[in-house]
Amino acid sequence: MTDNTLLSAPWRHGMPMHSVAWHADTGTAVTLNELHARIAAWQTTLDGLAAPGQRWLLHHRDPFDFAAALIALWERGDSAVLPADDRPETLTALDAQTAGRLGDVADGHLPDHGGAKPRWGSLVAGRVAVSLYTSGSSGEPKRIDKTFAQLDAELATHAELWPLEGRLTISQVSHQHIYGLLFAILRPLCEGAPLAGATCRYPETLANWLMRLADARQGDSQVQAQVPPGAVLISAPPPLEHLPTELDWRAAPSVLARVYSSGAALSQAASEHAYGVLGVAVSEIYGSSETGGIAWRQQQRGECWTPLPGIEVRDDDHGCLWLRSPYLPSPGIWERQADRIALEGDGFRLLGRVDRIIKVGGKRLSLTGMDRALAAHPEVLQARTLALPRHDTRLGAIVQLRAEHLPVDHASRREMIAALRSKLLGAFEPTVIPRYWRFVESWPTNAQGKLSAELMARLFRDLDDRRQPRWLGVERLGDRQCRVTLEVPERLTYLPGHFDSRPVVPGVVMVQWACELAREHLELVGEFQRLERVKFARLLLPGERVTLTLAITPVAQGARLDFSLDGRHGAYASGKALFGHSADEREAVHVE
Structure with missing residues (x-):
């Protein structure tokens, strides 16, 4: 394989025993001859299903079989539709647009290894090679057609910047998306380099493969001739962020020539972590399914692209x-x-x-589409999802429920979350499902009637301060009165240790919440003086939903705060707190 353009179909030529794939766990190679046999088997299967010139839905987790099926389609005059995932709703939505399913979603018509030879066709620059689906701004899946000319232009750039030179391509990402398709499948095919025989899903597997490749390079000369001279890693932020330092990575610096990441920008800390573990700077690729690659960077050289x-x-x-x-x-x-x-x-x-298109765990997602899916649940009035950058860009969800369906304790909250997750899992991958949930009875808005960024941040503030309750909205009852809806976080700092037998919220914490929220919502000022008529009627447990009613009354010495904390079982706490004038107020009174 000397010509590295896609249109030259380099897989047609070359030595029959040339290695096109390599199994690092066993040290065995898959030859060009075997690739041809697999292409022919796929073509035989396709011939029995439909005439050439069709669009086929292709999803296959195995990179070698995916590559063989894709080539079989192209050489037959067909094109491939690549679903983003293999979830039933995703596949069903695309069935009407294709002649059938191929791969590990093929409903039983998988090819066997026949003895036929592949038929070579004609690849035309302007012909659609693959169609991918990604999230549009409306939340509906958006079809993106890629011609052979478009793919070839990008592959030529990669080969010029970062030639593989026979190295093994190890991928930790899906080849159903444009980044994995280009870097993990088409680049090795076009540049005559072997691809790994399986997707590398776990860091333990990666460390093991790198060690085996390093050991194989130390074998006898006959074995060395069949072993790739090194490797490149096709990765993404989630696996790079969580590389365990306790694994044996000694082989990485000597084996890995380059590490790529795409799907989302790496944080500087994650980039440094991956560099420290693997000994190779990460080359980040910025782009999208629509545009292809746009720019690249290595953060060890600077943050600019x-x-x-x-x-x-x-x-x-x-x-x-x-x-x-x-x-x-x-x-x-x-x-x-x-x-x-x-x-x-x-x-x-x-x-x-x-x-509102974001990346969650390296997966592209329309927040609008997620909002609409949540709102389709019969108990949901409206919903808004948002990324939480301080928490690995995982999603938070603000969900307005009918009053009768609001969770009131830990068990009902878990039940509601499970029901909503189940609704979403038919259309979304588990990694993008919201992790943090806020259930509200009234939609939170500011004075302009909008759910502002400040309000959204307030709803999730407890994630950054484990001493705080979950704040779920405030209702003004007058200039000096309000009602605040709260939940007790299951990870509240104060829960353990108050009673040996069970976690509860200490009474002093309830008083503290009342005082702090009065300062926030009623502009309470002054220095705390004392408590009066404080009662704690029942235990406040993790996950319970309560209403805190606050009222401020001016008194001669400063202000009195009346508070009551109530829930479905009745009153949890009530009392009064006296606040004296602050130092500034006392000085102002003295001057007057």
């Missing part, structure tokens, strides 16, 4: 990125993107999105 060769970028008055790229259907036209940037030297810094 460098446009890929042939890519032109500029900004506008709103700071939005405009792009001109050979990977787009109209390469000469400037197209506006949903990212904000700040140009800096020959590159740029990313400043965030202007729409």
Whole structure:
């Protein structure tokens, strides 16, 4: 395989015993001859299903079989539709657009290893090679067609910047998406380098494969001739962020030539962690399914992104990125993107999105689509999901429920979360399902009638301070009165140790919450003096939902705070707190 363009179909040529895949766990190679046999088997299966020129839904977890099926389609004159996942709702929605399913979702018509030879067809630059689906701004899956010419343009850039030179491609990402398709499947196929025989799903597996590859390189000369000269790792933020330091990574620096990451930007801490563990700087790729690659960076050199060769970028008055790229259907036209940037030297810094498409655990997700899916539940009035950057960009969900369905304790809260998760799992992968839930009876809004960023942050503030209750909204009852809805977090700092037999909220904590929330919502000022008529009627347990009613009355010495904490079982606590004038107030009174 000497020509590394996709249109030259390099898999047709080469030595029959050339290695196209390598199983690191066993040290065995898969040859070009075996790839041809598998392509032929897939074509035989396809011939029995439909005439050429079809669109087929292709999903296969095995990278080698995926590659063989994809080539079989192309050489037959077909194209592939790549679903983002294999969830029933995802596949059913695409069935009407395709001739059938192939791969590990093929409903039983998998090919066997026949003795036929593959038939070679004609690959045309403008022909659609694959169709991918990603989230549009409306939340509906958006189809993106990629021609052979578009894929070839991007593959040529990668080969120029980072030639594989026969190294083994180890992938930790799905090849159902454009990044994994290009880097983990098409690059090794076009550059004549072996791909790993399986997706590397666990860090223990990665460490083991690198060690085995290093050991194989030390074998006799005959064995060494069949062993890849090194490896590249195709990865993403989640696996790189959580590389365990206790594993044996001694082989990584000598075996790995390059580590790639895409899907979301790595934090600087994660980049340094991966570099420290693997001994290789991470090359991050920034782009999208629609645009292909846009820029790259290594954070050890700086935080700015460098446009890929042939890519032109500029900004506008709103700071939005405009792009001109050979990977787009109209390469000469400037197209506006949903990212904000700040140009800096020959590159740029990313400043965030202007729409509601985000990456969660490296998975692209429409928050609008997630909102709509939650709102489809019969007990939900409306919902809003948001990413929480301080918590691994996991999702939080604000869900307004009918009053009769609001959870009132730990058990009913878990039951409601399980019901909503079950509703979402038919259409979304588990890694993107919201982790943090806030159930409200009234939709929280500011004075302008909007759910502001400040309100959303307030709803999840307890995640950053384990001493705080879950705040679920405030209702004004007058200038000096309000009612605050709270839940007791199961991880509240104060729960353990009060009673040996069970976790409960200490009474002094309830009083503290009343005072702090009065300062926040009723602008209570002054120094705490004493408590009066305090009663604790029953135990407040983890997960319980309560209402805290607050009222301030001016008195000669300062202010009196009346508070009561009530829930479905009745009163939990009540009392009065006296506050004296602050030092500034006392000074003002003295001057007068």
